Amino acid sequence: MRNYGMKRALVGAAIAALAMNASAAHAASATGTATAKILRQITLTKTSDLQYATIISGATASTVAVSTAGAATCGAGLTCTGTTTAGSYNVQGTNGAVVLVGGDSSVTLNGSLGGTMSSTLTYSSPNITLGTTGGSFQVGGTLSVGANQASGDYSGTFNVTANYQ
Amino acid sequence: MLRFLKALGLFTAAALGAAASPALAAGDLLVAPTRVILDGSRGTEVVLNNIGSEPATYRISLEIKRMTAEGGLDEIAEENVTAAERAALDMIAFSPRRVTLPPNQPQVVRVGVRLPEGTPPGEYRAHMLFRAVPDAAPATAEPKPAGEGVSIALTPIYGITIPVIVRVGDLGAEASIGEAWVSAGADGPAFNFDLSRSGNRSVYGDIEVTRPGLAEPLLVARGIAVYPEVGARKVSLRVPGELAAKLKGPVRIRYAEDREIGGGTIDEAERVVK
Numbered sequence: 001m002r003n004y005g006m007k008r009a010l011v012g013a014a015i016a017a018l019a020m021n022a023s024a025a026h027a028a029s030a031t032g033t034a035t036a037k038i039l040r041q042i043t044l045t046k047t048s049d050l051q052y053a054t055i056i057s058g059a060t061a062s063t064v065a066v067s068t069a070g071a072a073t074c075g076a077g078l079t080c081t082g083t084t085t086a087g088s089y090n091v092q093g094t095n096g097a098v099v100l101v102g103g104d105s106s107v108t109l110n111g112s113l114g115g116t117m118s119s120t121l122t123y124s125s126p127n128i129t130l131g132t133t134g135g136s137f138q139v140g141g142t143l144s145v146g147a148n149q150a151s152g153d154y155s156g157t158f159n160v161t162a163n164y165q
Numbered sequence: 166m167l168r169f170l171k172a173l174g175l176f177t178a179a180a181l182g183a184a185a186s187p188a189l190a191a192g193d194l195l196v197a198p199t200r201v202i203l204d205g206s207r208g209t210e211v212v213l214n215n216i217g218s219e220p221a222t223y224r225i226s227l228e229i230k231r232m233t234a235e236g237g238l239d240e241i242a243e244e245n246v247t248a249a250e251r252a253a254l255d256m257i258a259f260s261p262r263r264v265t266l267p268p269n270q271p272q273v274v275r276v277g278v279r280l281p282e283g284t285p286p287g288e289y290r291a292h293m294l295f296r297a298v299p300d301a302a303p304a305t306a307e308p309k310p311a312g313e314g315v316s317i318a319l320t321p322i323y324g325i326t327i328p329v330i331v332r333v334g335d336l337g338a339e340a341s342i343g344e345a346w347v348s349a350g351a352d353g354p355a356f357n358f359d360l361s362r363s364g365n366r367s368v369y370g371d372i373e374v375t376r377p378g379l380a381e382p383l384l385v386a387r388g389i390a391v392y393p394e395v396g397a398r399k400v401s402l403r404v405p406g407e408l409a410a411k412l413k414g415p416v417r418i419r420y421a422e423d424r425e426i427g428g429g430t431i432d433e434a435e436r437v438v439k
Binding site: 151 | 192193194195196197198199200212216217230232235236237238292294296299314315316317318319320321322323324325326327328352369371385386387388389390392401402403
Protein backbone atom coordinates (compact mmCIF):
# COMPACT_ATOMS: atom_id res chain seq x y z
CA MET A 1 0.00 0.00 0.00
CA ARG A 2 2.76 2.38 0.97
CA ASN A 3 4.83 1.49 -2.10
CA TYR A 4 1.85 2.07 -4.28
CA GLY A 5 1.24 5.45 -2.67
CA MET A 6 4.88 6.38 -3.17
CA LYS A 7 4.79 5.42 -6.81
CA ARG A 8 1.72 7.50 -7.37
CA ALA A 9 3.40 10.40 -5.65
CA LEU A 10 6.40 10.10 -7.97
CA VAL A 11 4.17 9.95 -11.00
CA GLY A 12 2.44 13.02 -9.68
CA ALA A 13 5.75 14.81 -9.26
CA ALA A 14 6.78 14.01 -12.81
CA ILE A 15 3.51 15.30 -14.16
CA ALA A 16 3.69 18.39 -12.00
CA ALA A 17 7.18 19.10 -13.32
CA LEU A 18 6.02 18.62 -16.90
CA ALA A 19 3.01 20.83 -16.42
CA MET A 20 5.08 23.61 -14.95
CA ASN A 21 7.64 23.54 -17.71
CA ALA A 22 5.52 23.46 -20.80
CA SER A 23 6.15 27.16 -21.43
CA ALA A 24 9.78 27.07 -20.32
CA ALA A 25 10.53 24.25 -22.76
CA HIS A 26 9.00 26.24 -25.60
CA ALA A 27 11.00 29.31 -24.75
CA ALA A 28 14.19 27.30 -24.55
CA SER A 29 13.80 25.42 -27.81
CA ALA A 30 15.43 28.21 -29.84
CA THR A 31 18.75 27.76 -28.09
CA GLY A 32 18.49 24.02 -27.69
CA THR A 33 18.66 23.92 -23.93
CA ALA A 34 16.21 22.20 -21.67
CA THR A 35 15.22 23.14 -18.19
CA ALA A 36 13.43 21.19 -15.54
CA LYS A 37 12.18 22.64 -12.33
CA ILE A 38 11.32 20.22 -9.57
CA LEU A 39 8.79 21.61 -7.18
CA ARG A 40 8.44 20.51 -3.61
CA GLN A 41 5.21 18.67 -3.25
CA ILE A 42 2.87 17.27 -0.68
CA THR A 43 0.38 14.46 -1.16
CA LEU A 44 -2.44 13.42 1.12
CA THR A 45 -4.12 10.05 0.73
CA LYS A 46 -6.73 8.38 2.88
CA THR A 47 -5.87 4.83 3.86
CA SER A 48 -8.82 4.03 6.11
CA ASP A 49 -12.07 5.54 7.36
CA LEU A 50 -13.07 6.13 10.96
CA GLN A 51 -15.63 3.38 11.55
CA TYR A 52 -17.75 2.74 14.59
CA ALA A 53 -19.39 -0.28 12.88
CA THR A 54 -22.84 -1.25 14.18
CA ILE A 55 -24.20 -0.37 17.59
CA ILE A 56 -27.37 -1.52 19.32
CA SER A 57 -28.40 1.15 21.79
CA GLY A 58 -29.47 0.46 25.35
CA ALA A 59 -31.90 1.93 27.87
CA THR A 60 -29.36 4.48 29.11
CA ALA A 61 -27.13 6.93 27.28
CA SER A 62 -23.61 5.67 26.70
CA THR A 63 -20.56 6.11 24.51
CA VAL A 64 -18.46 4.15 22.05
CA ALA A 65 -14.83 5.17 21.73
CA VAL A 66 -12.43 4.29 18.93
CA SER A 67 -8.83 5.15 19.79
CA THR A 68 -6.41 6.56 17.22
CA ALA A 69 -4.94 3.04 17.18
CA GLY A 70 -8.36 1.66 16.17
CA ALA A 71 -9.24 -0.09 19.45
CA ALA A 72 -12.90 0.14 20.41
CA THR A 73 -14.37 0.63 23.87
CA CYS A 74 -18.05 -0.25 23.93
CA GLY A 75 -19.83 1.64 26.72
CA ALA A 76 -22.00 0.00 29.37
CA GLY A 77 -25.43 -1.05 28.11
CA LEU A 78 -24.46 -1.03 24.43
CA THR A 79 -23.88 -3.92 22.05
CA CYS A 80 -21.22 -3.25 19.44
CA THR A 81 -20.68 -5.50 16.43
CA GLY A 82 -18.47 -5.29 13.39
CA THR A 83 -14.90 -4.12 13.03
CA THR A 84 -13.98 -0.63 14.11
CA THR A 85 -11.11 1.24 12.52
CA ALA A 86 -9.47 4.60 13.12
CA GLY A 87 -9.32 6.98 10.19
CA SER A 88 -5.84 7.02 8.74
CA TYR A 89 -4.11 9.38 6.33
CA ASN A 90 -0.79 9.11 4.56
CA VAL A 91 1.28 12.21 3.83
CA GLN A 92 4.21 12.24 1.40
CA GLY A 93 6.60 15.11 0.85
CA THR A 94 10.11 16.40 1.40
CA ASN A 95 12.12 14.21 3.76
CA GLY A 96 12.28 15.90 7.15
CA ALA A 97 9.42 18.31 6.49
CA VAL A 98 7.17 19.10 9.44
CA VAL A 99 3.48 19.06 8.52
CA LEU A 100 0.78 20.30 10.89
CA VAL A 101 -2.22 17.98 10.85
CA GLY A 102 -5.66 18.21 12.39
CA GLY A 103 -9.29 18.92 11.76
CA ASP A 104 -12.71 19.36 13.29
CA SER A 105 -12.95 18.43 16.96
CA SER A 106 -16.52 17.15 16.68
CA VAL A 107 -19.07 16.01 14.12
CA THR A 108 -22.86 15.74 14.14
CA LEU A 109 -24.43 12.66 12.57
CA ASN A 110 -27.93 12.62 11.16
CA GLY A 111 -29.97 9.43 11.15
CA SER A 112 -31.76 8.10 8.08
CA LEU A 113 -34.86 7.61 10.23
CA GLY A 114 -34.47 10.83 12.16
CA GLY A 115 -32.46 11.56 15.25
CA THR A 116 -28.93 12.87 15.66
CA MET A 117 -25.79 11.82 17.46
CA SER A 118 -22.52 13.58 17.99
CA SER A 119 -18.98 12.38 18.07
CA THR A 120 -15.84 14.03 19.34
CA LEU A 121 -12.76 13.57 17.19
CA THR A 122 -9.17 13.15 18.31
CA TYR A 123 -5.98 13.20 16.27
CA SER A 124 -2.90 11.10 16.89
CA SER A 125 -0.55 14.09 16.75
CA PRO A 126 -0.68 17.85 16.10
CA ASN A 127 2.25 17.54 13.71
CA ILE A 128 4.25 14.89 11.89
CA THR A 129 7.83 14.94 10.63
CA LEU A 130 8.02 13.19 7.29
CA GLY A 131 10.58 10.43 6.83
CA THR A 132 11.88 8.95 3.59
CA THR A 133 8.60 7.07 3.25
CA GLY A 134 6.45 10.01 4.33
CA GLY A 135 4.30 9.90 7.43
CA SER A 136 0.81 9.20 8.62
CA PHE A 137 -1.69 10.33 11.21
CA GLN A 138 -4.87 8.81 12.62
CA VAL A 139 -8.27 10.04 13.70
CA GLY A 140 -10.23 8.45 16.52
CA GLY A 141 -13.34 9.57 18.34
CA THR A 142 -15.98 9.07 20.98
CA LEU A 143 -19.56 8.67 19.85
CA SER A 144 -22.34 9.64 22.24
CA VAL A 145 -25.31 7.29 21.89
CA GLY A 146 -28.58 8.39 23.45
CA ALA A 147 -30.86 6.22 25.55
CA ASN A 148 -32.86 4.09 23.09
CA GLN A 149 -31.24 5.95 20.20
CA ALA A 150 -33.44 5.62 17.09
CA SER A 151 -31.99 2.93 14.86
CA GLY A 152 -30.94 3.75 11.33
CA ASP A 153 -27.95 4.72 9.24
CA TYR A 154 -26.26 7.77 10.69
CA SER A 155 -23.98 9.86 8.54
CA GLY A 156 -21.91 13.00 8.94
CA THR A 157 -18.93 14.78 7.41
CA PHE A 158 -15.90 16.35 9.06
CA ASN A 159 -12.85 18.28 7.86
CA VAL A 160 -9.27 17.04 8.05
CA THR A 161 -6.30 19.03 6.75
CA ALA A 162 -2.56 18.69 6.38
CA ASN A 163 -0.99 22.15 6.62
CA TYR A 164 2.39 23.38 5.54
CA GLN A 165 3.71 26.32 7.55
CA MET B 166 -21.05 4.11 -7.56
CA LEU B 167 -18.34 4.92 -5.09
CA ARG B 168 -20.84 5.68 -2.38
CA PHE B 169 -22.57 2.45 -3.17
CA LEU B 170 -19.34 0.52 -2.78
CA LYS B 171 -18.57 2.30 0.46
CA ALA B 172 -22.03 1.55 1.72
CA LEU B 173 -21.59 -2.03 0.62
CA GLY B 174 -18.27 -2.19 2.48
CA LEU B 175 -19.91 -0.88 5.61
CA PHE B 176 -22.80 -3.26 5.23
CA THR B 177 -20.48 -6.20 4.72
CA ALA B 178 -18.46 -5.24 7.76
CA ALA B 179 -21.55 -4.80 9.85
CA ALA B 180 -23.23 -7.95 8.65
CA LEU B 181 -20.30 -10.32 8.75
CA GLY B 182 -18.23 -8.71 11.42
CA ALA B 183 -15.36 -8.97 8.98
CA ALA B 184 -12.67 -6.40 8.33
CA ALA B 185 -13.91 -3.50 6.24
CA SER B 186 -12.65 -3.34 2.70
CA PRO B 187 -9.93 -0.70 2.21
CA ALA B 188 -11.43 2.71 1.63
CA LEU B 189 -11.68 3.79 -1.97
CA ALA B 190 -9.89 7.04 -1.70
CA ALA B 191 -11.55 9.44 -4.06
CA GLY B 192 -10.20 12.87 -3.28
CA ASP B 193 -6.55 12.01 -2.70
CA LEU B 194 -4.45 14.91 -3.89
CA LEU B 195 -1.01 16.33 -4.60
CA VAL B 196 -0.10 20.01 -4.29
CA ALA B 197 3.17 21.62 -5.38
CA PRO B 198 4.90 23.82 -4.32
CA THR B 199 4.24 23.76 -0.58
CA ARG B 200 4.70 27.47 0.08
CA VAL B 201 4.20 30.58 -2.05
CA ILE B 202 5.85 33.95 -1.50
CA LEU B 203 4.85 36.87 -3.68
CA ASP B 204 6.68 40.18 -3.60
CA GLY B 205 5.69 42.70 -6.19
CA SER B 206 3.21 42.15 -8.92
CA ARG B 207 4.43 38.90 -10.47
CA GLY B 208 2.18 35.94 -9.95
CA THR B 209 2.95 32.25 -9.77
CA GLU B 210 1.40 28.85 -10.35
CA VAL B 211 0.48 26.01 -8.04
CA VAL B 212 -0.11 22.51 -9.36
CA LEU B 213 -2.97 20.38 -8.07
CA ASN B 214 -3.08 16.75 -9.14
CA ASN B 215 -5.74 14.10 -8.58
CA ILE B 216 -3.76 11.09 -7.34
CA GLY B 217 -6.89 9.13 -6.40
CA SER B 218 -8.34 6.29 -8.41
CA GLU B 219 -11.61 8.06 -9.25
CA PRO B 220 -12.48 11.41 -10.81
CA ALA B 221 -12.88 14.05 -8.14
CA THR B 222 -14.03 17.64 -7.85
CA TYR B 223 -11.72 19.91 -5.88
CA ARG B 224 -12.50 23.27 -4.39
CA ILE B 225 -9.77 25.83 -3.91
CA SER B 226 -10.25 28.61 -1.37
CA LEU B 227 -8.36 30.99 0.88
CA GLU B 228 -8.62 30.97 4.62
CA ILE B 229 -7.01 32.79 7.50
CA LYS B 230 -5.03 30.82 10.05
CA ARG B 231 -3.20 32.23 13.03
CA MET B 232 -0.20 30.64 14.65
CA THR B 233 -0.51 29.75 18.32
CA ALA B 234 2.19 29.86 20.99
CA GLU B 235 2.15 26.07 20.86
CA GLY B 236 3.11 26.15 17.18
CA GLY B 237 -0.28 25.12 15.79
CA LEU B 238 -2.41 26.92 13.25
CA ASP B 239 -5.89 28.02 14.32
CA GLU B 240 -8.47 28.53 11.63
CA ILE B 241 -10.17 31.92 11.94
CA ALA B 242 -13.75 32.39 10.78
CA GLU B 243 -14.15 35.08 8.14
CA GLU B 244 -16.22 37.34 10.41
CA ASN B 245 -13.40 37.42 12.98
CA VAL B 246 -10.49 38.45 10.76
CA THR B 247 -8.48 41.63 11.35
CA ALA B 248 -8.21 44.42 8.76
CA ALA B 249 -4.77 43.17 7.64
CA GLU B 250 -6.07 39.60 7.28
CA ARG B 251 -9.03 40.91 5.30
CA ALA B 252 -6.59 42.80 3.07
CA ALA B 253 -4.66 39.54 2.49
CA LEU B 254 -7.83 37.73 1.43
CA ASP B 255 -8.70 40.58 -0.94
CA MET B 256 -5.29 41.04 -2.56
CA ILE B 257 -4.62 37.40 -3.44
CA ALA B 258 -6.32 36.45 -6.69
CA PHE B 259 -6.44 32.88 -7.97
CA SER B 260 -8.14 30.78 -10.59
CA PRO B 261 -9.82 28.32 -10.98
CA ARG B 262 -11.75 27.94 -7.72
CA ARG B 263 -13.33 24.61 -8.55
CA VAL B 264 -12.14 21.90 -10.90
CA THR B 265 -13.09 18.32 -11.72
CA LEU B 266 -10.10 16.13 -12.54
CA PRO B 267 -9.85 12.54 -13.79
CA PRO B 268 -7.23 10.38 -12.03
CA ASN B 269 -3.66 11.56 -12.57
CA GLN B 270 -4.73 14.79 -14.21
CA PRO B 271 -2.86 17.88 -13.01
CA GLN B 272 -4.36 21.34 -12.97
CA VAL B 273 -2.42 24.60 -12.81
CA VAL B 274 -3.88 27.14 -10.39
CA ARG B 275 -2.73 30.68 -11.20
CA VAL B 276 -2.06 32.89 -8.21
CA GLY B 277 -1.58 36.64 -8.46
CA VAL B 278 -1.58 39.76 -6.31
CA ARG B 279 -3.64 42.90 -6.69
CA LEU B 280 -2.13 45.49 -4.38
CA PRO B 281 -4.47 48.40 -3.72
CA GLU B 282 -2.67 51.74 -3.87
CA GLY B 283 -1.39 52.83 -0.49
CA THR B 284 -1.20 49.33 1.00
CA PRO B 285 0.93 49.75 4.15
CA PRO B 286 4.23 47.83 4.16
CA GLY B 287 4.03 44.49 5.88
CA GLU B 288 3.56 40.81 5.41
CA TYR B 289 0.10 39.65 4.35
CA ARG B 290 -0.77 35.99 4.51
CA ALA B 291 -3.61 33.64 3.74
CA HIS B 292 -3.65 29.86 3.48
CA MET B 293 -4.76 28.26 0.25
CA LEU B 294 -6.94 25.23 0.90
CA PHE B 295 -7.29 22.46 -1.69
CA ARG B 296 -9.86 19.85 -0.88
CA ALA B 297 -12.14 17.38 -2.59
CA VAL B 298 -15.84 18.13 -2.59
CA PRO B 299 -17.60 15.01 -1.33
CA ASP B 300 -20.09 13.25 -3.57
CA ALA B 301 -23.69 14.19 -2.96
CA ALA B 302 -25.17 12.10 -0.16
CA PRO B 303 -26.87 9.08 -1.70
CA ALA B 304 -30.58 8.64 -1.36
CA THR B 305 -31.05 5.81 1.09
CA ALA B 306 -32.49 3.09 -1.09
CA GLU B 307 -33.72 0.85 1.67
CA PRO B 308 -34.24 2.56 5.00
CA LYS B 309 -33.07 0.33 7.76
CA PRO B 310 -35.99 -1.27 9.57
CA ALA B 311 -36.34 -0.20 13.16
CA GLY B 312 -34.73 -2.34 15.82
CA GLU B 313 -31.63 -3.32 13.86
CA GLY B 314 -29.23 -1.03 15.61
CA VAL B 315 -27.34 1.98 14.53
CA SER B 316 -24.75 2.07 11.78
CA ILE B 317 -22.41 4.97 11.31
CA ALA B 318 -20.87 6.45 8.17
CA LEU B 319 -18.44 9.30 8.71
CA THR B 320 -17.17 10.99 5.57
CA PRO B 321 -13.97 13.00 5.96
CA ILE B 322 -13.47 16.01 3.74
CA TYR B 323 -9.72 16.14 3.63
CA GLY B 324 -7.38 18.59 2.08
CA ILE B 325 -4.06 20.38 2.06
CA THR B 326 -3.26 23.98 2.92
CA ILE B 327 -0.20 25.94 1.86
CA PRO B 328 0.65 29.49 2.93
CA VAL B 329 0.49 32.29 0.37
CA ILE B 330 2.58 35.19 1.63
CA VAL B 331 2.62 38.66 0.11
CA ARG B 332 5.44 40.98 1.16
CA VAL B 333 5.03 44.71 0.69
CA GLY B 334 7.96 47.03 1.32
CA ASP B 335 11.35 46.34 2.86
CA LEU B 336 10.84 43.87 5.68
CA GLY B 337 13.21 42.10 8.02
CA ALA B 338 13.10 39.63 10.88
CA GLU B 339 15.36 37.72 13.22
CA ALA B 340 14.84 34.64 15.31
CA SER B 341 16.52 33.20 18.36
CA ILE B 342 16.54 29.73 19.83
CA GLY B 343 15.56 29.41 23.49
CA GLU B 344 15.62 26.53 25.93
CA ALA B 345 15.46 22.94 24.67
CA TRP B 346 14.07 19.93 26.49
CA VAL B 347 12.76 16.43 25.99
CA SER B 348 9.24 15.72 27.24
CA ALA B 349 7.41 12.46 27.76
CA GLY B 350 3.82 12.99 26.72
CA ALA B 351 0.93 10.54 26.80
CA ASP B 352 1.44 9.95 23.06
CA GLY B 353 5.20 9.44 23.30
CA PRO B 354 8.33 11.51 23.79
CA ALA B 355 8.97 14.80 22.02
CA PHE B 356 11.91 17.13 21.50
CA ASN B 357 10.94 20.71 22.29
CA PHE B 358 12.51 24.12 22.10
CA ASP B 359 11.38 27.73 22.17
CA LEU B 360 11.82 29.86 19.09
CA SER B 361 11.31 33.63 19.33
CA ARG B 362 11.06 36.15 16.55
CA SER B 363 11.45 39.89 16.15
CA GLY B 364 10.90 42.17 13.17
CA ASN B 365 8.03 42.78 10.78
CA ARG B 366 7.82 39.55 8.85
CA SER B 367 7.80 35.80 9.42
CA VAL B 368 10.88 33.63 9.65
CA TYR B 369 11.06 30.23 7.98
CA GLY B 370 13.70 27.58 7.81
CA ASP B 371 15.10 24.20 8.72
CA ILE B 372 16.21 22.94 12.11
CA GLU B 373 19.26 20.75 12.52
CA VAL B 374 20.23 19.31 15.88
CA THR B 375 23.80 18.01 16.08
CA ARG B 376 25.97 16.59 18.83
CA PRO B 377 29.52 17.94 19.05
CA GLY B 378 31.83 15.23 17.68
CA LEU B 379 29.16 13.43 15.69
CA ALA B 380 29.06 13.98 11.93
CA GLU B 381 25.43 12.97 11.39
CA PRO B 382 22.76 15.29 12.76
CA LEU B 383 20.60 13.75 15.47
CA LEU B 384 17.47 15.42 14.16
CA VAL B 385 16.45 17.35 11.05
CA ALA B 386 13.11 19.14 10.80
CA ARG B 387 12.39 21.20 7.70
CA GLY B 388 9.88 23.94 7.12
CA ILE B 389 9.50 25.50 10.57
CA ALA B 390 7.96 28.99 10.54
CA VAL B 391 7.29 31.68 13.12
CA TYR B 392 4.56 33.93 11.80
CA PRO B 393 4.33 37.64 12.64
CA GLU B 394 1.23 37.26 14.84
CA VAL B 395 3.37 35.53 17.46
CA GLY B 396 6.59 36.75 19.05
CA ALA B 397 7.57 33.25 20.07
CA ARG B 398 6.40 29.71 19.61
CA LYS B 399 7.21 26.31 20.96
CA VAL B 400 8.52 23.78 18.48
CA SER B 401 7.52 20.31 19.59
CA LEU B 402 8.64 17.36 17.49
CA ARG B 403 7.56 13.82 18.21
CA VAL B 404 10.62 11.54 18.32
CA PRO B 405 11.13 7.81 18.91
CA GLY B 406 12.11 6.83 22.46
CA GLU B 407 15.71 5.92 21.66
CA LEU B 408 16.27 9.26 19.90
CA ALA B 409 14.71 11.13 22.82
CA ALA B 410 17.27 9.52 25.14
CA LYS B 411 20.11 10.32 22.73
CA LEU B 412 19.07 13.97 22.43
CA LYS B 413 19.59 14.62 26.14
CA GLY B 414 22.87 16.37 26.87
CA PRO B 415 24.88 18.96 24.96
CA VAL B 416 23.67 19.73 21.45
CA ARG B 417 24.01 22.44 18.83
CA ILE B 418 20.73 23.64 17.33
CA ARG B 419 20.91 25.48 14.03
CA TYR B 420 17.96 27.28 12.44
CA ALA B 421 18.84 27.95 8.80
CA GLU B 422 17.03 29.53 5.89
CA ASP B 423 15.53 27.31 3.25
CA ARG B 424 18.13 25.56 1.08
CA GLU B 425 16.41 27.06 -1.96
CA ILE B 426 17.42 30.55 -0.90
CA GLY B 427 20.95 29.72 0.20
CA GLY B 428 20.53 28.04 3.59
CA GLY B 429 22.10 30.89 5.59
CA THR B 430 22.05 30.61 9.37
CA ILE B 431 19.22 32.48 11.10
CA ASP B 432 20.32 31.48 14.59
CA GLU B 433 22.57 28.89 16.14
CA ALA B 434 22.80 27.94 19.78
CA GLU B 435 24.47 25.42 22.07
CA ARG B 436 22.07 23.96 24.56
CA VAL B 437 22.10 21.25 27.15
CA VAL B 438 18.90 19.30 26.62
CA LYS B 439 17.17 18.32 29.83
